[in-house]
């Protein structure tokens with residue numbers, strides 16, 4: 001897939017370091033134990049067909065990860081490097097992952113986003129709607145209990 005000089009392709013294991021570099025730039029992109037090298041490889045092993053990177057001249061400048069449990073799709077780690085924002089890369093990444101989920105027969109996808117993240121406007125523009133009828137509940141199964149900080153998703 002080509003979009004001016006921005007190329008989008010499926011995510012692969014060796015993208016890991018470039019992706020961590022990108023994700024660390026954004027407070028809204030929480031990094032958890034699932035983002036360890038093993039966690040990353042495990043997720044890609046199951047869901048590689050739904051995860052995409054954007055790159056310019058071999059440098060990773062955008063990402064989206066998604067997976068499904070055969071009922072619903074879930075989106076993680078959408079990010080576009082600041083210098084490239086506002087040029088359609090986020091839309092192209094979401095379109096790639098939404099198409100892949102749709103082709104797998106997934107009828108609906110969800111994502112979690114901090115309520116003060118400006119990216120909510122981006123999602124609304126690209127067809128996502130906010131839910132006012134649902135609260136998210138979480139339970140830590142491995143590691144520290146909930147600390148009320150932004151170190152979890």
Ligand SMILES: CC(C)(COP(=O)(O)OP(=O)(O)OC[C@H]1O[C@@H](n2cnc3c(N)ncnc32)[C@H](O)[C@@H]1OP(=O)(O)O)[C@@H](O)C(=O)NCCC(=O)NCCS
Nearest residue numbers: 026028078079080085086087088089090091118119121122
């Ligand atoms: C959200 C994000 C991926 C959007 O990527 P992008 O490449 O800039 O998006 P696009 O260029 O495809 O934008 C599509 C539309 O959304 C709008 N938009 C994008 N980001 C926006 C923002 N933060 N606030 C308001 N509108 C935004 C664009 O203006 C554009 O609108 P237009 O079609 O009327 O011009 C990018 O801003 C980002 O990486 N944000 C930080 C990481 C983050 O918070 N990710 C979400 C974690 S849940």
